[in-house]
Amino acid sequence: MIGHELGGRYEIIERIGGGGMALVYKAHDILLGRNVAIKVLRQQFVDDEEFIRRFRREAQSAASLSHPNVVSIYDVGQEDDIHYIVMEYIEGFNLNEIIQDRAPLQVEESIRITAQICDALDHAHQNQIIHRDIKPHNILIGRNGRVKVTDFGIARAVTSTTITQTGSVLGSVHYFSPEHAKGVLTGEKSDLYSLGIVLYQMLTGTLPFLGESPISVALKHLQEDFEDPRDTNPLIPQSVENIILKSMRKNPSERYQSAKEMLKDLDTCLLTERRNESKILFADPDADQTRAMPAIKPMQRGASYSRANKLFDEDDDDNLLESDGKRAKKWVKPTLWISLTLIILISMVGVIWYVNQKLVVPEVTIPNVVNLQEEIAVKELIELGLVIDDPIIRTYKEGFEDGVVFEQNKREGTVVKEGATIRLSVSIEKPLPKMPDLKEKTFEEASDELLAMMVKEANIKETPEYSDKPVGTVIKQEPGVNSEFNPDTVEVVLTVSQGLESIEMPDLLGKSRSEAESKLKEVGLTLGEVVEETSFKVEKGLVSKQWPYDAGSQAAVGDEVKIFISTGYPPEALNYTFNLPVAPVEDGKNSKIKIEYSDARYDEGKKDWGMKTIKSTQVFPIELVLAPNIDAVVSLYRDGEFFEAYTISYNDVKNGSVPDIFIPQSDQGSPEDDVDSEIITDPGTITDPTAPEDVVDVD
Template sequence: MIGHELGGRYQVIERIGGGGMALVYRAHDILLNRNVAIKVLRNQFVHDEEFIRRFRREAQSAASLSHPNVVSIYDVGQEEDIHYIVMEYVEGKNLNEIIKERAPLQVDEAVRIASQICDALEHAHQNQIIHRDIKPHNILIGRNGRVKVTDFGIARAVTSTTITQTGSVVGSVHYFSPEHAKGVTTGEKSDLYSLGIVLYQMLTGVLPFLGESPISVALKHLQEEFEEPRKLNPLIPQSVENVILRSMRKNPEERYQSAKEMLQDLETCLLPERRSEAKAKFNDDDDEAKTRVIPAIKPIQNGLGSRGSGGEERMRRREEGTPPENNKRKWVRPTLLIGLTLLLLLAMTGVVMYVKAKFDVKDVTVPNVVNMTLEDATKALSDVGLIVEDPVTQEYNPNFAENVVWEQNKKPDSIVKEGTHVALTVSTAKTTSTMPDLSTKSFDDAVKELMAMGVAQERITQDSRNSEDFPEGQVITTEPAANSEFDPETATIKVIVSKGKESIKMPDLLGKSQDEAKQILETNGLVLDAVKEESSFSVDKGKVTKQWPYEKDDLVAPGEKITITLSTGYPPEALEYTFNVPVAPTKAGEKSKIRIVYSDARNDGANQEWGTRTIAKEQQLSVNLVLAPNKDGVVSVYQDGNYLETYQIFYADAKNGTVPQPEPPVTETPVPSVEPTEPPATDNPEVTPADAGNGGNSGTDQTGFIIKNNGNGKKDDHAKKGKGN
């Protein structure tokens, strides 16, 4: 079932419980994106049409229950031979686990839990649904403390069908009501009896009736009185004990008449005025089933009247002339009766003597044969005259070695008759499973298959390794290996999964020549598959501009084929142009530091440092540019750290030889009072702060920028629009 998708929407994740009738799984509702619990009917019931019909009907009835203390039923369905009920998934523990961990519970906590259970039962009884299997295992306690009663719906189908088929009563014998144990019709008061036992167990940590077999426990429900809870736990208030005593009366008429009545008693039993109330008393004389001592019935003796009547009969016969009986017949009949009586007495005496001889067997003490081997136990029992019952029960027990007795049906040191049969249970070797071959499966599929065999998910680990033969994500092998024996309950399974072929980091081939790239690829176990060409402004001719399909540091499997692209140099339309920048010192006779920044087609408009020169006189500095039809050049000049000028060199002007030459700066020209400390962005070549242009008229706007024409008579009005303004 693990990994199976029921109804096209419920993805089964793991098994979380189960009982005699069904198995319970945690699943994910794909449609509503929530976790649910799915109860699946066991295989032995899937062909019983009557059971399936009632199963569905009762499950649908339970789905009508809407109560905060009842586990909600969402869906009922069938897929081939799988009959299932989808219900609310409760995060937490069941009450049985809590009792084992912490019993006896605090009185107020136990009463609070019992009140919520009783509230759920009251709602169910109002809807004509009897639970019939109230026990701690069916009570879920959520992380928020909310009590949820589960297993509504199938209880009635189980009790009505299986009794007819097997002649036995189905349920949890320790929580049976007396009428349930008798196999008669159960009703609302049977649920209240079971709830009383649950409250008893919460407050004492023990069950009221225990026995060596289910039958003996059922008989105790019918015949014996339980030990009062306050004798086991003196901290229980009398008012709370009274609730238990009343709910667990053997006569249903003496119990609470409804769950609502019991709920009211639970809600008030811890009030200060009730804690010290008197112990509840019940009239046992009204119980007709109770064992009593009655006086024996004495026989009536024959008196004189009977003898006199006989005389009258004889006188009547004489008067009527009836002849007297023959004297011979008078003594034959008594003699025959006496003889037969003596013969019968002799026969009975012989039988008594024979039986006495047979049953007059000496008593022996049963030895303790637990922890002995079967051979030693058989000898020990035989030595005292006891017989090992055949066949011996063989059953695995993790606490005992193979062939060692771990249970005997006669208690050690008990007195029995010689020749008594003693039943022994002997431990067998643990049954192991064969590890399946999981190779070629994915890791998730391997985990699902192992969990279906009983391996806990936390004992399954993944080990990823490189493999030349298995693709990435596929199982290579397992430890233990396939077809070996292992114990699903204890074994730790390592699933070895392929990471694919061993990978290396892709080397950086950009800027390398073809021969250099090929050598690097071969050194790393890669193959140069193809060489392409393309023009480039930024990469020198014959150098790698691109590598495909992997970039630098990508993980690559050995033997992969790589394609590179080589630069053919500048494209045909590219134009190399040298622009001479006139510069001068700030003051005559003093040195100035000149810094030049440029951009052109080689760097897609990004700024590049040309360099810095220290000058003491007026001169020209040459800047080599590469221009393209859609990529002009821009040169910016700084003097002693201050921005001075930006020049734009248009591709068309350079191609036609009409680039205007800029005028040399005037050495004594004062620096404007207000000027920006940073140049405008050179990726907008039209921005020309301070003396931008290559000749022509100029002026100063309100920002202090010098606006020049571009030498062709047009005013450059982009100075204020560019970046850096």
């Protein structure tokens, strides 16, 4: 069944329990995405139509119960010859396991558990559903402490035939009510009797009635009194013992009349004023209890002889009148009765001996088969006359090799009857987990998930790679998703995104279009839009701007770069040659002349025209480019000192109204020799602005 998909939606995960009638599996509901418990009917009952009919009807009836202390039934179905019931899955233990591990339980815990069971029974009884099989095996305790009663309605499907066929039902005889043991109609009070036994067992760790066979236990329910719980566990308050005594009366009329009444008693029994109340007493013995008859003592020889003589004397006269034949006939009838009585007694003794031989089954002491190989353990148990529960539970158990028994449901030294069933759990090879999908997680998140799966930290490797995914996220993994891996040895390589690969943007300014495109290809970039624009600073046909990356900035591989190509000066620009007159400090003596200028091309700073050593007055042509709203300025330095600055206005040049320029005069040796400076009336010349610039190189 493991791995089977039942009903097209329930994937069987593992077996978690079972009894004489059914096996219980943990499964996953694929449709709703939750774990469920599935009870599957054993194969020996699939041909019993009456049983199947009751099984389904009662399971469907139990599904109508909705209570926090009742295991919910989700679905009832059939697939081929598999009959199953889908129920709520409870993560925890059943009450029988808890009693086995740590009974006797604390009084407060026992009352809390019993009260929740009683509340569930009250709800069921109000819906006309009798459980009929209350026992610790059918009580589940979740990890949150919530009590859940299961198998509602299932016990009702048990017939007189199945009672002798299923060890599960025979095992329930310890919790049968007297009326249940007699086979008469059971009702709500039978459930309360069984609940009293469960409370008794929780508080004492023992059952009230034990016997060598189920029949002997059933007879004790009918005939015998049980030992008071406080005799076994003196820590039990009298108020709690009274609840047990009342719920376990053999006469149903003397028990609690309803689960609600019992629940009310449970809610108050631990109050201070009630804990030491008087022991409950009942006026009359139970009507159904069988009384022991005193043994008939044999009469003494003398007494018998006297009685016989007396009888003989009383009839003496009659005997003397009778003939010998009549006297003989008088003893025939008593002789026949005595013979018949002897025959009956002998027959009864024979029957009792025969039944005893059939009912008394040899006892077997459970051995310890843990740590044995499965084949050896099974052989040893079968030789002792025990039956191995089928199927054997197979799951991985740390510390046990494949095929070794790691658990048996009956402890070593437990005495059971020959033919009893024992369940074995056998370890298998450690199942390898599957690699989760770590992509799109950060490296830290992926590492944490792997560490939680017991992967060694040293075996988690990080490899960077450029990608368009967010920086720091996993884009590849090795091993791949859903690959099986051994956490002890696996090495996981996580490829982490570094973002897009970046490169340094080259300088395209001053390059031709073809040069710029070639430069971009070299570094992995793409030439995008090409825009033409005028420029005072860049020659025609060369790149004047690049966008969106400046030279030296970082760009991603494959990005497009937009360039602007200069078409030269704009139409309104003027090329103007400014004739600058320069004279030495003293005629005939050397003076160092330095000229700087700024115009539309160098509006953000001055341009060094050059230096010249002169001995006489000279005129130097300065080539300027003028633009509206940008004046040209020519600065003159002589012998290291600022001498004069000349401003040439765009409008003056365009209108032909450039001011006259005075030629500075050099010193002639005496003041009387000084003459007025010469005036230059035509200081400059306008040329074609689209013509190539003629730069004067002056040493």
